[in-house]
Amino acid sequence: MTTALQLTGHRDQLFNQVIRQQLDSWISKYPPGQSQSAVIPALHILQDSHDGWLSEGLMRALADYLEIPAISVFEVATFYTMFELKPVGKHKISVCTNISCLLCGSEEIANHLQKRLGIGFGQTTADGKFTLKEVECLGACVGAPMLLLDRQYHEHLTPDKVDALLGEVK
Amino acid sequence: MQLDQVCFRTMHLDQPWSMESYRSVGGYQMLEKILREKTRQETIIEIIKNSALRGRGGAGFPTGLKWSFMPRRMPGDKYIVCNSDEGEPGTCKDRDIIRFNPHQVIEGMIIAGYTIGAQRGYNYIRGEFFEPIERFEQALIEAREAGYLGKNILNSGFNFELFCHPGAGAYICGEETALLESLEGKKGQPRYKPPFPAGYGLYGRPTTVNNTETLASVPVILQHGADWFHELGTPNNGGQKIFCMSGHVNKPGNYEVPLGMPFAELLELAGGVRNGNKLKAVIPGGSSTPVVPADVMMQTAMSYDGIGKAGSMLGAGSVIVMDETTCMVKALERIAYFYYEESCGQCTPCREGTGWLYRVIKRIEDGQGRQEDLDRLIDVANNINGNTICALGDAAAAPVISFIKHFRDEFQYHIDHKCCLVSEPELKLNYG
Numbered sequence: 001m002t003t004a005l006q007l008t009g010h011r012d013q014l015f016n017q018v019i020r021q022q023l024d025s026w027i028s029k030y031p032p033g034q035s036q037s038a039v040i041p042a043l044h045i046l047q048d049s050h051d052g053w054l055s056e057g058l059m060r061a062l063a064d065y066l067e068i069p070a071i072s073v074f075e076v077a078t079f080y081t082m083f084e085l086k087p088v089g090k091h092k093i094s095v096c097t098n099i100s101c102l103l104c105g106s107e108e109i110a111n112h113l114q115k116r117l118g119i120g121f122g123q124t125t126a127d128g129k130f131t132l133k134e135v136e137c138l139g140a141c142v143g144a145p146m147l148l149l150d151r152q153y154h155e156h157l158t159p160d161k162v163d164a165l166l167g168e169v170k
Numbered sequence: 171m172q173l174d175q176v177c178f179r180t181m182h183l184d185q186p187w188s189m190e191s192y193r194s195v196g197g198y199q200m201l202e203k204i205l206r207e208k209t210r211q212e213t214i215i216e217i218i219k220n221s222a223l224r225g226r227g228g229a230g231f232p233t234g235l236k237w238s239f240m241p242r243r244m245p246g247d248k249y250i251v252c253n254s255d256e257g258e259p260g261t262c263k264d265r266d267i268i269r270f271n272p273h274q275v276i277e278g279m280i281i282a283g284y285t286i287g288a289q290r291g292y293n294y295i296r297g298e299f300f301e302p303i304e305r306f307e308q309a310l311i312e313a314r315e316a317g318y319l320g321k322n323i324l325n326s327g328f329n330f331e332l333f334c335h336p337g338a339g340a341y342i343c344g345e346e347t348a349l350l351e352s353l354e355g356k357k358g359q360p361r362y363k364p365p366f367p368a369g370y371g372l373y374g375r376p377t378t379v380n381n382t383e384t385l386a387s388v389p390v391i392l393q394h395g396a397d398w399f400h401e402l403g404t405p406n407n408g409g410q411k412i413f414c415m416s417g418h419v420n421k422p423g424n425y426e427v428p429l430g431m432p433f434a435e436l437l438e439l440a441g442g443v444r445n446g447n448k449l450k451a452v453i454p455g456g457s458s459t460p461v462v463p464a465d466v467m468m469q470t471a472m473s474y475d476g477i478g479k480a481g482s483m484l485g486a487g488s489v490i491v492m493d494e495t496t497c498m499v500k501a502l503e504r505i506a507y508f509y510y511e512e513s514c515g516q517c518t519p520c521r522e523g524t525g526w527l528y529r530v531i532k533r534i535e536d537g538q539g540r541q542e543d544l545d546r547l548i549d550v551a552n553n554i555n556g557n558t559i560c561a562l563g564d565a566a567a568a569p570v571i572s573f574i575k576h577f578r579d580e581f582q583y584h585i586d587h588k589c590c591l592v593s594e595p596e597l598k599l600n601y602g
Contacts, residue, residue, distance in 0.1 A: 029333040031247065031290075034373060036355035040338050044297065072355070079357040079514075080338035082297050094298075098259045099457055100416035100490055102504050136341060136508055137259040137457075138298050141416035141488065142423050151300040 005050065007061040014065050019049060023065060035066045039076050042066065043083055052092065052131075053084040081135065089124040089131035091169055094148040097134055100141035105157075109145045110134065112159040116166060129169075171428065175402060176410045177267045177274065177386045178426045187305055189312045192273035198318060200392040201277050204284060205326035211242055214285045218388065220396035222408030226263075227253055227344070227381030228456065228485045230474045233388075239368040241376050242287030249377040250283045252293040252385050253349055254302070257341040258456035259508060260488030263412040264382035266424050268295065268302035271386065272309035276332060278385035280318060281392070283330050286378050290331050293382075294349050297338040306334050341512035345560045346379040348514065359516045360560035381486075383412060403429030407473035411487050415440035418447065418493040430473040437491070447493035451576070455485020457505045458565030460572030461498075482572070497592045498577040499584050502569060503531045509566035520563040523554040527570055534581060537588035544574055544581055 005015050014020070022045050023038065030037040039062070046058050054077055063070040077083045084092075095113060097106045110121075113132060117125050121134040140146045143155025147162075154165060179195050180186035192198070204214070219234030240248065252275060256264040268275060279291045295303050310332060313319050321329045335353055337343050343352045347361035350372050371377020387409060391399045400408040407429040413436060416422050420441030427436060433452070443449050449464040454472075460482040462470065470480040477484045492501065510524040527550055530543050551567035558564070574581055583591040 029335075031373065034354070037335075037353060039355035040297070040352065041336055044336060044338065068355075075357050076338075076355065080297075080340050082339035097504070098508055099453075099501060099504050100260055102501070103417040103490070103492060103496065104422075135339075136511060137257055137261075139256040139262045139265050139296065141260050141262045141490075142414055143262075144416055144422070148298060153301070 005046075005058070005061075007057045011065055011067075014061050015046075019045060020065075027066070036068050036072060039066060039068070039073060040080070043073070043077055047083060052088045052090075053086060087124075090129050091150055092131045092133065092148075094133045094135040094138070095121075096136070096138050096140075096144070096146055096148075098137040100137070101144040101146060104144035106145040108159065109147070109157050109162060112162055113147075116163070173410075174426045176390050176399075176426060177263075177271060177383055177412060178424075179390065180271045180274075186270045187272055187309065189273060189309070189316065192271065192277075196393050197273055197389065198277055198316070200389045201280055201318060202324060204281060204392075205324050205328060208326070211285050211287070214281070214392070217392060217396045218285075221391045221399040222403065222406055223384065223387055223391060223399065224407070224474060225381055226383035226387070226411065226486065228258065228458075228483075230484060233380065233384055236368075236380070237282070237286050237378060239366070240286040240288075240378055241368070242285070244287070244376065247290065247373070247375045248286065248288040249372045249375060250279055250286060250288040250291040251346075251349065251353065251372060251377055251379045252279055252291065252382055253344060253346060253379050254293055254295040254299070254382045255337050255344040255349055256296060256299075256382070256486075257344050258458060258486055258488060259505070260414060260416055260453065260456045260490045261486045262414050262416075263424050263487065265299055265302050267382050267386050267412075268299070268306050272302075272306045273313065274386040274389055275306070275382055276309055276313050276318070278388040279332055280323075280330050281388050282378065282380065282385055283332075284328060286376075288378070289329050290333075292333050292335045292353060292372075294335050294337060294343070294353055296343075297336045303334060303336055310334065340514075341508075342514045342560075342562060345562065348560065349379065350377065357514070359514045360562075362559055404471070404473050404475075407475055411472070411484075413472065413487045413489050415489050415491065417489075417491040418444045418496070419491050420444050427472070430471050430476060433467050433470045433472055436472055436489070440491075443491065443493050445493075447495065449491070450494045450496055451492045451498070453482075453488075453490040453492075453569075454480070455483045456488035457490070457508065458561075458568055459483040459485045460568050461576060462572075463576050495592060497535075497590050498573055498580050499531065499535045499590070502573045503528070503535045505569045506531045506566070509562065513562060513566070517558040517560075517563065519554045519557040520566065523550050523563070524566045526550045527554075527566060531570070534584050537584070539581075539585035539588075541585060543585060544578065547574060 026038040124131045146155045183191040223233045224230045343358040348358040352358040367377040452467040506528040510528040551570045554563045555567045
């Protein structure tokens with residue numbers, strides 16, 4: 001979903017109505033006066049509705065909306081690895097290379113992906129289709145080696161499975 | 171021997187995650203009984219204490235005792251928080267509990283809330299767990315519709331609200347005070363203890379943080395009794411426990427088995443070492459627990475006390491199996507990189523020390539190790555150990571100290587010969 005989000009102005013006009021509803025729903029899950037608790041879920045929502053990354057304007061607008069200082073949003077966005085602060089590809093592939101995956105061949109998977117996509121970790125393909133990331137343990141160790149493609153885990157990978165997977169992505 | 175008696179007890183059913191499946195094994199009966207009979211909080215705490223349930227997230231602290239620390243009659247807000255920020259390398263059990271039996275986590279949390287005097291709970295689930303989060307949210311809707319959440323639950327006068335809160339990728343948030351900071355919408359940097367969460371927790375209010383598997387064990391304990399649960403395991407190590415069998419085994423998977431089961435038996439359940447290879451070493455409780463050589467491990471019982479005797483820790487039950495083809499330097503390099511990457515940066519010994527550990531191990535692996543490096547590694551590790559606010563510092567030090575202790579020759583070989591002692595598996599196949 002790519003929509004023009006209004007990022008300045010009165011609180012009631014920030015973002016758009018759909019996003020405001022989602023944010024309000026999260027804020028309501030915390031006690032009165034604790035809207036800062038909603039910052040992580042809110043950043044997920046904004047990132048998903050803004051081509052997968054968080055611009056400074058987006059973060060400032062969120063700070064206004066939650067009525068907290070902008071630095072409080074920047075601190076969180078820069079601390080957690082799921083938040084992207086630069087443009088990314090249409091699809092994000094996160095490959096685990098931690099110990100259980102390493103023992104089960106994640107190096108081969110990682111090399112294969114880099115070769116197939118022609119990019120290294122932290123890079124995006126020229127056509128803007130894929131961003132490739134190396135990540136720490138994603139908690140699917142008994143399915144090693146594994147990767148996360150957008151919102152879906154893929155386990156017990158082989159180079160062939162990776163090829164099939166890439167082929168299915170639109 | 172029957173497996174899957176506790177957290178995985180719906181696993182054999184079609185759609186094990188549904189309300190219907192959960193009810194068919196006795197789910198929510200205990201909550202209904204407690205609210206109907208207005209069971210005294212002290213009675214529940216006593217049962218949990220007698221069951222010898224210990225924290226399943228890594229520290230192994232007795233759950234009943236933890237609950238007893240809460241000022242349960244103190245007026246004002248109190249919280250129960252479920253720690254589903256599963257991120258210790260080797261650990262993947264909470265993901266399956268939430269995916270396949272979310273209602274048991276919910277019932278456990280409501281009962282825990284009732285017992286410690288909390289009217290609000292949060293389940294902090296790591297952000298990458300999209301599928302488990304969705305499952306849990308759906309289960310919350312079902313529980314709310316069934317009248318188990320909200321105001322005046324089942325006309326008992328007890329109010330309880332429960333929400334799911336996603337993380338966003340930070341191992342440190344599995345540390346309970348970092349998790350509370352994160353839940354408050356901040357960077358996940360651990361707090362000094364004391365004060366402990368039971369006194370000063372979420373929003374500065376009394377809070378209990380328990381692991382997913384711990385909370386999901388509660389309804390079963392109440393249903394079948396403390397003695398039943400205790401006797402599933404061994405004295406002081408009650409119950410069954412999920413072991414995540416990963417690495418070089420033929421059938422990797424999550425196995426819920428009695429605590430105290432010999433490791434050899436557990437290894438057999440997981441199909442034995444892959445390709446019939448020889449076992450070299452095991453990390454029994456997740457990457458932060460000391461590595462144990464094969465001969466010791468084969469004599470070890472899988473309980474808190476048993477693994478303690480073997481010089482390691484049960485941790486979260488994350489068993490990482492390494493066969494004879496494993497290069498211990500390379501394995502340690504990857505583990506060291508993890509702690510370097512995940513250090514929150516708050517304490518100097520951890521922030522700087524984890525970088526030192528990684529860089530020195532990496533140069534040994536790269537064939538550029540120096541003779542003084544092994545002593546240097548031990549020195550750096552000892553300077554992190556015990557000198558940080560939270561246990562991540564110790565977690566980074568323990569693997570380094572134990573790998574070098576048990577496999578020093580292999581590290582020394584790397585330094586002396588600038589190459590690996592272990593033949594690559596591909597070579598073995600070619601000559602084999």
